[in-house]
Amino acid sequence: MNDDAANENQILLCSHCFADEGLRVDATRHGLEQPDECPQCKSTEGRKLTKSHIEALAWYFFVSGTTVRSEYGGYPRIQFNEHHYGETSISPSAWLKNDIKLIEESAKIGFFHYGPRFWMFGEIEPLKALQDPATRQPILERILNEYPVVALAKDTKFYRLRVGPTEPADPLEYDSPPVALAGNGRLDSAGFPVMYGSQDIDVCIHECHASADDDIFVATFKTQRDLRLLDLTHVLQEDVTEFESLDLALHMLFLARSHSYEICRAIAQYACQAGFDGIIYPSYFSLIRTGGHPFETVMGMSVRRFHPQANQYANAYTIQNFALFGRPLESGLVSVECINRLIITQVGYQGHFGPVTY
Template sequence: MWLIGDVELIQQKGRIGFFHYGPRMWMIGGIGPLKALQNSAQRDDIIQRILSEYPVVSFAKDGTLYRLRLNPATPIDSCEYDSPPDHLLGRGRLDAQDHPVLYCAQDIEGCVHECRVTVEDELYIATLHPARPLKLLDLTELLLEEDTTEFESLDLAVHMLFYAPEHSYPISRAIAIAAMKSGFDGVVYPSYSSQVRSGLMPAETVGYGISIRRAARYIPRLTGHAKTGVYPNVALFGRPVRDGIVEIACINRLILHKASYDIRFGPVISH
């Protein structure tokens, strides 16, 4: 309200008009598949689409994953780097009470972001290698959907789901359990900290919208642009360290040497 006088003066002197241009509703979650995922009666149909439309990738035996632990009781014990014990299950994005998940990343910085470490923590990191090729569902891939608008896009729905906080966990857990039952060893999914790591917060509407995705069918380099800022995490189902699905190559102490922040200011809105 305190801008009304300024707006009227600019309109008068500049002979121009102002009008409110609100967001297209898909930008704030008005996407059909995302709404269906929030409806327990419709959720399974969308999950089956996710399982069939997202690509299957094979994580090779020579691939590397990292698992970070904060203040482990016995840092040298390999069990410390497996999925959390039963009494801690059901707190994460993909694990449930009867569905343990080993969360790891393909880069060390990703582990640090996900674990929200402080300088007071004692940090230990395990380097993991698969004992065999792993069958993973890649939820970070760009779906090139034909004749689809932003309001109907499964691709945008899944990305928004994984950028949402804890209220989205029941949905992402349901996807993980369905993937496990379908024979996957785990999933590759967008890190919740992707936007703050890349600085793309909020995400640009052109790159995040459907226009770049459509153009990527004809200009392959645009696929990379549309995926800019998506940092992948890997979640492996069960207890892969105990079961020999992944092997620990080494364990190291991790010391935070320096942290830096890129900060900007925003308005204070009083309700």
């Protein structure tokens, strides 16, 4: 074993070293089970941590754990790096002070209050233009021109889930809601119904806010001809700064809460007028469902832009949801192949901890 490899595998701390309960629990989850004595606290029971474990733990607890969401985007209140080693400037709770010292000394890093760049909370020109109906049109045109068209082949299978349908065995229950009832979702609007589908059942469950108490049914659909979809999950290759990025604008738009629906609906209607059958869009829950890489900057955004295989990266972390315009079962665009009852036995929330003050 060479020196570098030996250093990488060297045990520096363990989960029992920490006083903060959240940090102990997170360290137990990520550390190695190993009978040796901890070089710091001498425990044999604690899960052991190498330098890379400690860096990952620091990222989860202090960076992800202090990330705040803004209307669009989000950013961490705390960051760390090796340049701030010995100059940590945050003010944590009393019980966390010694834990932080242990982390700093073993990983040779320092923590500091992070001043986010403005684009991280939505100061992005195309996103601002989309928010004002008066300046929206040119951006809608760019979206249609710059995002790729994807053909969903005939006979492609997908799912749609319904909570408490009146007649669960009736296929018509699984079409888009009647025109008069449209307008509650991210992409449908008054007089413009949309069928939401996914190839991932778990995403369907999250997207429709189903719980273990609900009576849930899932229809398996097949497309009856090739469908032409606008793919908004594609990562655009752009030669501009974050402040001008259409890619980041759309990424943030689909991760934003219901205040963003009006814009998403305008995109859907515009795509429909241009002759598309529907759009593929990133799931609001895709980041929760797939987790994320521990060292991406904020909500996948910088990695999304600069990763050498940007598209493969984004695809691995995006579940493709689609929305088909109108009432596709009624119009013969899709057919129901099967209907099942769905029993939820476990709602999969996983969490990690963060500090309360800093």
